[in-house]
Amino acid sequence: xxQTDFDWKPLALVPVLALIALxxxxxxxxxxxxxxxxxxxxxxxxxxxxxxxxxxxxxxxxNFGHGVFIALGAFVxxxxxxxxxxxxxxxxxxxxxxxxxxxxxxxxLVAGAVGLAFERFIVRxxxxxxxxxxxxxMGGMIIGEELIKVIWGPQQIPLPLPEGMRGAVLVGxxxxxxxxxxxxxxxxxxxxxxxxxxxRTKIGLLIRAGVQDREMVESLGYRIRxxxxxxxxxxxxxxxxxxxxxxxxxxxxxxxxxxxVNVLIFIVIIIGGLGSTGGALIGALLVGLMxxxxxxxxxxxxxxxxxxxxxxxxxxxxQGVYPVANR
Amino acid sequence: xxxxxxxxxxxxxxxxxxxxxxxxxxxAFAPFLFPGVKALGVAAKVLVFLVLVASFDLLLGYAGIVSxxxxxxxxxxxxxxxxxxxxxxxxxxxxxxxxxxxxMLSFVLAMAVGLFSLRVRAIxxxxxTLAVASAFQTLASQLSDITGGDDGLNxxxxxxxxxxxxxxxxxxxxxxxxxxxxxxxxxxxAALVLLLAMLRIVNSPFGRVLQAIRENEFRxxxxxxxxxxxxxxxxxxxxxxxxxxxxxxxLWLRYNGPDASLSFEIMMDVLLIVxxxxxxxxxxxxxxxxxxxxxxxxxxxxxRLASEATSGLPWxxxxxxxxxxxxxxxxxxVLSVYYFPTGIVGKLRAR
Numbered sequence: 001x002x003q004t005d006f007d008w009k010p011l012a013l014v015p016v017l018a019l020i021a022l023x024x025x026x027x028x029x030x031x032x033x034x035x036x037x038x039x040x041x042x043x044x045x046x047x048x049x050x051x052x053x054x055x056x057x058x059x060x061x062x063n064f065g066h067g068v069f070i071a072l073g074a075f076v077x078x079x080x081x082x083x084x085x086x087x088x089x090x091x092x093x094x095x096x097x098x099x100x101x102x103x104x105x106x107x108x109l110v111a112g113a114v115g116l117a118f119e120r121f122i123v124r125x126x127x128x129x130x131x132x133x134x135x136x137x138m139g140g141m142i143i144g145e146e147l148i149k150v151i152w153g154p155q156q157i158p159l160p161l162p163e164g165m166r167g168a169v170l171v172g173x174x175x176x177x178x179x180x181x182x183x184x185x186x187x188x189x190x191x192x193x194x195x196x197x198x199x200r201t202k203i204g205l206l207i208r209a210g211v212q213d214r215e216m217v218e219s220l221g222y223r224i225r226x227x228x229x230x231x232x233x234x235x236x237x238x239x240x241x242x243x244x245x246x247x248x249x250x251x252x253x254x255x256x257x258x259x260x261v262n263v264l265i266f267i268v269i270i271i272g273g274l275g276s277t278g279g280a281l282i283g284a285l286l287v288g289l290m291x292x293x294x295x296x297x298x299x300x301x302x303x304x305x306x307x308x309x310x311x312x313x314x315x316x317x318x319q320g321v322y323p324v325a326n327r
Numbered sequence: 328x329x330x331x332x333x334x335x336x337x338x339x340x341x342x343x344x345x346x347x348x349x350x351x352x353x354x355a356f357a358p359f360l361f362p363g364v365k366a367l368g369v370a371a372k373v374l375v376f377l378v379l380v381a382s383f384d385l386l387l388g389y390a391g392i393v394s395x396x397x398x399x400x401x402x403x404x405x406x407x408x409x410x411x412x413x414x415x416x417x418x419x420x421x422x423x424x425x426x427x428x429x430x431m432l433s434f435v436l437a438m439a440v441g442l443f444s445l446r447v448r449a450i451x452x453x454x455x456t457l458a459v460a461s462a463f464q465t466l467a468s469q470l471s472d473i474t475g476g477d478d479g480l481n482x483x484x485x486x487x488x489x490x491x492x493x494x495x496x497x498x499x500x501x502x503x504x505x506x507x508x509x510x511x512x513x514x515x516x517a518a519l520v521l522l523l524a525m526l527r528i529v530n531s532p533f534g535r536v537l538q539a540i541r542e543n544e545f546r547x548x549x550x551x552x553x554x555x556x557x558x559x560x561x562x563x564x565x566x567x568x569x570x571x572x573x574x575x576x577x578l579w580l581r582y583n584g585p586d587a588s589l590s591f592e593i594m595m596d597v598l599l600i601v602x603x604x605x606x607x608x609x610x611x612x613x614x615x616x617x618x619x620x621x622x623x624x625x626x627x628x629x630x631r632l633a634s635e636a637t638s639g640l641p642w643x644x645x646x647x648x649x650x651x652x653x654x655x656x657x658x659x660x661v662l663s664v665y666y667f668p669t670g671i672v673g674k675l676r677a678r
Contacts, residue, residue: 062450125665132664134393134453135598139661142595146654150645259591263461266454300469304462310455311443318446 010321013313014285021293029173034292036171040180042288043187044249048242049265049272049280050194051235057275058211058231061123062130065137066265067258068144069236072114073107073243074253075152078159080106096162100244107244108237114144115236119229141258148255156254159247183245190238194277207231267306271313273320282321286313332523334530338610340675347610350617354515358508371511371579373620374518375572380600381525381612382568387598388607389529390561391541395594396440396456399463400433400566402589404573407432409480409583410473417483422578429570437566441559452562464589479584488513488578514575521571526609528564537561538607592653596623599660605670614671627652 018035025031052066080103122140126132161179168175198204210217210224218224246261247253268287272279287306294305313321330337338344353360357370383397407429408422415421436459444455468477486492492506528534540547540554548554577583596619604615627649634647646654663670669677 062453064453122661130450131391131393132668134450135602135664136661138595138598139657139664142653142657143661146651146657150642150651150654154650260461263458267458270451270454304466307458307462310458314443 007322010279010282010317013321014282014289017286017289021289024297025293030296032171032174033176034296035289036174036176037180038289038292039285040177040183040187040288041249041291042285044183044242044245045264045268045288046187046281046284047190047245048239048261049268049284050190050277051238051242052265053269053272053275053277053280054194054231054238055235056269057277058207059127059228061127061137061232062133063123063137063235064134064262065118065122065141065144066235066239067260067262068141068148069111069115069239069258070243070246070261071145071148071253071255071258073111073240074159074247074257075148075157075243075255076107076110076240077103077244077247078152078157078253081159081162093164096164099162100165100248104241104244107240109240111240111243112233112237115233115239116229118144118236119232123232141262145255145258152255154255156252158252160251161248165248179248183249186241186245190241191277191281198277203227264306267310269320271310271320273317273322276320276322279320279322283313334523334527336526336530336609338676340672343610343614343672343675346614346675350613354518354617358511367507367511368579369620369624371514373617374514375576375579376596376600376616376620377613378518378521378575379569379572380597380604380616381522381609382565382572383597384601384604384606384609384612385525385529385568386561386565387601388605388611389534389541390537390558392445392558392562393453394456394562394565395453396460396463397565397569397597398589398591398594399456399460400437400569401573401576401593402463402467402583402585403429403433403436404570404575405577405583405588406467406474406480406573407570408574408577409475409482412482412484413475413480417485417489419485422485425577426571426574429574430567433566433570434563437563438559441562442555445558445562446555460589460594464585464591467589468585475584477585479582479587481582484510484578484581489581510578514579517571517575521568522609522613525568529609533557533560541607595653595656595660599656599663601670602660602663603667603670605672605674606668608670608672608676611670611672618671626655630655 021034022028022031025034048066048070051069052063055061055063055066081099084099084102118140122136123133126136165179165182168177169181170176196204198208206217206222206224207227210222210227214224243257246257250257264287268283269280271283271286272281286309290305290309291302294302317323338347354370354374358367361367361370379397379401383394386392386394386397404426407425409425411421411425411428415424440456440459441452444451467474470476471478474480483489487506488510489506492509493503529537536547536552536557539550540552540557544554547557573588576588580587600615600619601612603611603619604613605611630647630649630652634644634649637643637647645651667674
């Protein structure tokens with residue numbers, strides 16, 4: 001896509017939604033707090049959804065089991081952070097980061113490794129058959145969820161934020177939680193990383209080419225299968241990372257969290273257009289903002305507001321805001 | 328005559344025919360063959376699931392659409408009866424109002440979701456129904472003034488259907504002819520009629536078009552069938568049958584709550600039954616539902632035994648604990664999709 005062709009309209013949706021909410025919320029400082037909170041929540045949702053949109057968009061696999069990797073990442077984080085209690089308990093931010101960083105890394109590694117097995121045993125036999133993919137990955141999700149219950153127990157486990165990330169900083173009148181700032185940084189890093197790898201590197205080029213014409217790339221001598229397994233593993237690892245962030249955001253984890261988040265990320269990637277990273281970012285930000293505004297204005301309709309949002313976007317663009325051409 | 332009743336869709340396998348006749352006889356004489364409150368409860372559950380699963384098979388097996396909102400419609404039917412009987416007292420009018428309004432709600436909802444998501448892309452349907460169903464579940468437990476919240480609703484039915492009503496003082500073939508028995512036979516007749524109606528629908532020209540769309544959407548559209556309309560119609564019809572299954576459930580339990588009719592586990596059970604029984608064969612739903620519901624209660628007992636037997640190995644025991652029975656259902660489900668895609672009926676017919 002040439003720079004001049006860049007489709008800016010979906011991008012404008014985010015500020016438009018924020019501006020519509022301004023008169024409804026009323027007070028400026030409340031609005032700023034909600035907006036920042038919504039953007040941060042959107043960033044966390046984006047991290048989770050990016051993995052799924054990769055797997056779906058590039059491999060054409062409808063992975064209903066994605067939620068399991070989210071839960072897995074969060075549970076691994078509870079174990080790692082629990083074992084590093086004197087680092088997370090410290091007041092200094094750098095010591096907290098030293099604890100959180102390996103937690104993220106290990107969560108990603110574990111989720112990636114499980115993703116490798118998941119691809120091999122659950123997904124591989126049903127490539128190209130959407131109906132069976134939905135059924136099989138749903139079954140995989142149930143199995144994964146039950147195995148998590150076997151290992152970590154069925155009860156809810158608290159995942160307290162490290163000391164240094166608690167509390168809020170004041171920007172003008174609005175209070176912004178520190179952890180949300182961390183989330184924004186991590187989210188932007190993931191988005192930047194994905195955009196760079198897919199758009200600027202040879203691997204990204206091969207992946208995009210493989211999506212367009214698999215046989216052609218294979219006949220040029222590249223092993224597309226290995227590349228796609230890699231994509232699945234990266235997608236699962238991103239879900240693990242997202243699980244760590246989501247768990248710290250909710251401050252507790254439960255085995256069913258994967259299924260709960262699944263609903264949210266489906267809405268996000270449908271809004272974004274299945275397979276589009278940029279679309280997933282916009283969808284996630286919209287969902288995050290919407291959740292915070294409606295949570296403030298009318299808590300009971302919060303979940304319906306997301307479905308309403310999806311309905312409006314689909315009426316405008318039936319394939320999502322950034323449709324991926326060849327699906 | 329029989330062939331007409333079955334809409335000329337005969338079992339086409341001697342074993343299957345024998346199994347179906349046995350099932351029919353067992354269900355028809357369940358109160359006399361299997362005395363006891365629990366056994367009658369299991370039989371009634373088989374009847375309810377039979378209709379629910381067959382209606383899901385209409386969608387998944389014949390139209391090739393995966394919906395996760397099926398328990399939502401099941402729940403609408405059950406809540407319709409529960410709310411109407413709580414509000415207007417235990418009268419037949421209340422039941423009629425409950426059935427009518429829940430059918431209407433299901434119709435509108437299924438139409439809206441169907442037109443909206445099937446028009447766009449069939450694979451969106453699975454995701455969108457999942458989102459709508461989970462929103463509905465949240466709504467049902469939040470609107471506690473109407474739905475009773477997480478506790479659900481206990482309600483009374485007209486006297487003739489309740490346990491206190493006794494038709495004859497002396498026992499008939501060893502069973503008391505009371506309200507529960509009448510209620511059971513009401514369900515039995517309803518299930519039979521609904522099942523035959525569904526057989527009629529899938530074997531009509533409409534059903535053939537659905538199968539054509541399942542096999543090759545592009546071709547069906549090219550021949551001149553409006554794929555979106557057919558798919559939406561299929562999802563509406565299946566939703567209406569699921570609602571009626573919910574009505575049957577509420578009539579039998581005289582209770583409804585989120586766990587009884589809306590939970591995701593029921594959705595999982597339904598998926599599993601359809602796959603095990605055989606997708607795209609209404610008979611598969613019947614065989615599968617009977618097999619599943621009967622074995623469900625015993626699977627947990629079996630797991631409890633296995634768990635106690637392996638208590639020397641803590642992790643193995645944890646895997647086999649009765650609380651983890653969903654794990655084994657999941658494994659069973661994945662294995663049956665791989666190695667058993669045509670299900671029991673498919674296997675029997677292939678011989």
